[in-house]
Amino acid sequence: MNKARLASLLLLALSCAAGAGSLAAQSETLDTAALLRKVDALVSFEDRDLAARYRIEKREPGGASQLTTATMFRRDRTDQYLILILEPAADKGKGYLRVGDNLWLYDPVGKSFTFTSAKDRFQNSGIRNSDFNRSNFSGDYRVSGSRREKLGKFDCQVLDLEALHERVSFPKCRIWVSEEGLVRKVEDYGLSGQLMRTTGIPSYQKVGERWLPQSMVLVDNLVSRKINGVVEYQRTTVTISEPSLAAQPDTLFTKEYLEKVSR
Amino acid sequence: MTVLRLALRSLSRNAPRYVFIGTAIVLAFALITTISALSDGAMAELRAKSYRYFSGTASVTGYENGRIGIPRADEAVAMLAAGLPGASTVSKRSLYYRDDALLAFNGEIVRQRRIVGADFRAEAEELRGLSLRAGSLAPLEAAGSRSILVSTVVSEALGCAVGDAVELRLSTDSGQDNAATLIVAGVFDEGSLFGYVSYLGLDTMNELTGRSPGYATDIAVYAKGGESSFAFAERVRQVLSAKFAVYEAFRDKAERDVAVARGGGLRLAVLAIDAQLAQIGDLMKAVLIVSRSVLAVFSLIVMVGIMNTYRILIDQRSKEIGTMRAIGMQSRSVLAMIMAEAGGLVLASCACGLAVGAGILAIVSGLDLSRYPAAGFFTAGGRLVAALRPGSFLVNLGMIAGAVGLAAFGPARKAARIQPAEALRSS
Numbered sequence: 253m254n255k256a257r258l259a260s261l262l263l264l265a266l267s268c269a270a271g272a273g274s275l276a277a278q279s280e281t282l283d284t285a286a287l288l289r290k291v292d293a294l295v296s297f298e299d300r301d302l303a304a305r306y307r308i309e310k311r312e313p314g315g316a317s318q319l320t321t322a323t324m325f326r327r328d329r330t331d332q333y334l335i336l337i338l339e340p341a342a343d344k345g346k347g348y349l350r351v352g353d354n355l356w357l358y359d360p361v362g363k364s365f366t367f368t369s370a371k372d373r374f375q376n377s378g379i380r381n382s383d384f385n386r387s388n389f390s391g392d393y394r395v396s397g398s399r400r401e402k403l404g405k406f407d408c409q410v411l412d413l414e415a416l417h418e419r420v421s422f423p424k425c426r427i428w429v430s431e432e433g434l435v436r437k438v439e440d441y442g443l444s445g446q447l448m449r450t451t452g453i454p455s456y457q458k459v460g461e462r463w464l465p466q467s468m469v470l471v472d473n474l475v476s477r478k479i480n481g482v483v484e485y486q487r488t489t490v491t492i493s494e495p496s497l498a499a500q501p502d503t504l505f506t507k508e509y510l511e512k513v514s515r
Numbered sequence: 516m517t518v519l520r521l522a523l524r525s526l527s528r529n530a531p532r533y534v535f536i537g538t539a540i541v542l543a544f545a546l547i548t549t550i551s552a553l554s555d556g557a558m559a560e561l562r563a564k565s566y567r568y569f570s571g572t573a574s575v576t577g578y579e580n581g582r583i584g585i586p587r588a589d590e591a592v593a594m595l596a597a598g599l600p601g602a603s604t605v606s607k608r609s610l611y612y613r614d615d616a617l618l619a620f621n622g623e624i625v626r627q628r629r630i631v632g633a634d635f636r637a638e639a640e641e642l643r644g645l646s647l648r649a650g651s652l653a654p655l656e657a658a659g660s661r662s663i664l665v666s667t668v669v670s671e672a673l674g675c676a677v678g679d680a681v682e683l684r685l686s687t688d689s690g691q692d693n694a695a696t697l698i699v700a701g702v703f704d705e706g707s708l709f710g711y712v713s714y715l716g717l718d719t720m721n722e723l724t725g726r727s728p729g730y731a732t733d734i735a736v737y738a739k740g741g742e743s744s745f746a747f748a749e750r751v752r753q754v755l756s757a758k759f760a761v762y763e764a765f766r767d768k769a770e771r772d773v774a775v776a777r778g779g780g781l782r783l784a785v786l787a788i789d790a791q792l793a794q795i796g797d798l799m800k801a802v803l804i805v806s807r808s809v810l811a812v813f814s815l816i817v818m819v820g821i822m823n824t825y826r827i828l829i830d831q832r833s834k835e836i837g838t839m840r841a842i843g844m845q846s847r848s849v850l851a852m853i854m855a856e857a858g859g860l861v862l863a864s865c866a867c868g869l870a871v872g873a874g875i876l877a878i879v880s881g882l883d884l885s886r887y888p889a890a891g892f893f894t895a896g897g898r899l900v901a902a903l904r905p906g907s908f909l910v911n912l913g914m915i916a917g918a919v920g921l922a923a924f925g926p927a928r929k930a931a932r933i934q935p936a937e938a939l940r941s942s
Binding site for chain 2 (some may be wrong): 312313314315369371415418420421422423440442443444446448474475476477478484486
């Protein structure tokens with residue numbers, strides 16, 4: 253075999269290997285992108301309205317707790333939601349209304365609407381207003397890394413995500429996706445790479461053909477205190493109950509509805 | 516000269532008679548001096564704190580369609596450094612204007628009114644004016660420093676000390692959450708509004724807020740002194756207007772906010788420190804007006820007392836004055852002599868009053884007012900600072916001298932009209 257032919261064969265072999273590697277990388281990229289879309293699809297209710305009761309308990313490290321209960325109505329196909337606060341009594345009647353990119357907070361005492369931000373905390377808890385939006389990992393983030401990891405009893409695909417735009421609250425996050433395609437854990441990071449929030453979703457409930465978290469625990473990694481030698485973080489526990497896919501009237505997602513129901 | 520000598524001799528010989536008047540003048544001058552010194556000191560302290568908080572004698576802030584920032588800040592700094600006589604320091608700052616910044620440590624959270632990203636080397640002299648209770652500024656002068664300077668208010672609320680790692684949480688200019696662990700390099704003595712501010716390095720602030728390295732939202736311009744801040748700010752405007760679009764001069768922050776709200780392309784707003792302090796300045800002026808009014812009423816009361824006492828004194832000295840008139844002293848000279856006596860009395864009493872006032876100031880300055888939050892505006896380390904300006908001293912002296920002069924004039928004129936024969940005949 254002359255040198256030229258040997259070189260050609262070698263070049264061909266190298267090209268095949270590179271091509272195979274590229275295909276594998278593309279395949280993995282496609283897999284993770286597809287996984288993100290699956291994650292979003294499993295918890296989105298594009299064709300139905302969703303309503304549920306939220307119980308949100310914030311607990312300071314070693315200290316007092318604060319309870320909020322609310323009813324949430326969500327219409328994913330139009331990016332709308334309405335949240336009505338039921339407890340505590342001091343906040344009863346307050347409401348949040350999201351229509352597209354606009355989010356308002358209604359104060360029944362002053363009978364006024366205030367423009368607020370999706371990045372703000374919901375009722376001063378560990379939840380952000382944006383956490384009530386439909387899941388959109390595939391539209392908001394790109395995958396920068398992935399690996400497999402066991403999380404408790406779940407075999408998970410761990411995806412490192414970087415924001416595609418500045419409309420999300422956290423520019424970086426890491427999600428643990430179980431084999432069913434459900435997110436079990438989320439770590440949210442700031443621009444500096446500091447871990448800011450950890451969310452655990454131990455259980456889901458089936459609602460129609462989709463899934464809704466049954467309980468979530470959000471830990472604020474920046475607010476902590478050492479108590480008896482143990483570091484305790486500020487923790488918000490969310491329990492979601494009474495889910496319903498009953499159709500809601502269009503008038504529900506309006507300011508007038510909030511004003512009327514708060515009376 | 517003879518009249519003056521006579522006046523001084525008469526003053527010394529009649530000293531026991533002037534005890535009441537002298538005491539009244541001593542107390543009045545001590546009171547006026549104390550109030551003036553404390554007012555001047557309070558204003559001086561407020562201004563010193565304000566320079567650091569509000570970015571200098573004149574602060575330059577860039578606005579462009581609702582965003583705050585000065586894209587060619589280095590060029591603006593160079594223009595001011597080269598073309599502004601009377602400026603002691605020109606320095607970039609990167610300020611955090613939003614109200615969502617907070618510091619967390621050991622489970623405690625304190626919201627921050629303002630976070631200042633400063634060039635600690637350029638503003639070294641001004642920032643050294645911070646009264647450090649612990650730590651030093653040195654770590655903040657290093658490039659890329661991950662240190663922070665907090666106030667005693669913050670330190671006590673969080674329970675943190677020098678060397679502790681605190682979490683600073685804020686949002687980037689695009690609204691995303693961010694956080695950093697910073698080491699407390701120093702704790703400065705401060706309460707009130709100025710206590711809910713922290714200082715860190717310019718580069719660190721830019722990194723945390725997603726701004727580019729070297730970015731500035733403001734330029735702090737400090738004057739050497741000797742001119743009004745409004746005049747200085749106007750000179751800053753003139754220098755910058757050569758290469759930048761600059762807003763018109765503003766009398767206060769409200770005017771600036773109205774102008775900025777109109778939006779538009781990049782324009783620089785120059786605000787004098789007195790414009791920043793317009794509301795507090797109005798409050799202080801009101802306090803000064805009230806205190807001066809009280810002093811004026813007090814002076815009036817003292818004046819009436821002095822006038823009555825002088826009348827009695829002149830009556831008691833009528834034979835003496837009659838004798839002087841009989842041996843040839845003119846009535847003008849009698850008037851001048853008695854007024855000169857009053858003048859001498861004022862000078863001597865005011866000197867004593869100054870000493871008494873100094874004693875009162877020493878006592879009052881020792882009182883700890885730190886438990887009163889509003890006192891933090893005007894105090895250093897919780898204590899009032901006395902600062903008697905020469906101008907204030909002369910005004911006070913003039914006020915007392917005027918009051919005594921007015922009080923003595925009537926009786927002195929009466930004394931000048933004494934007929935020698937009648938005076939000598941009376942027993």
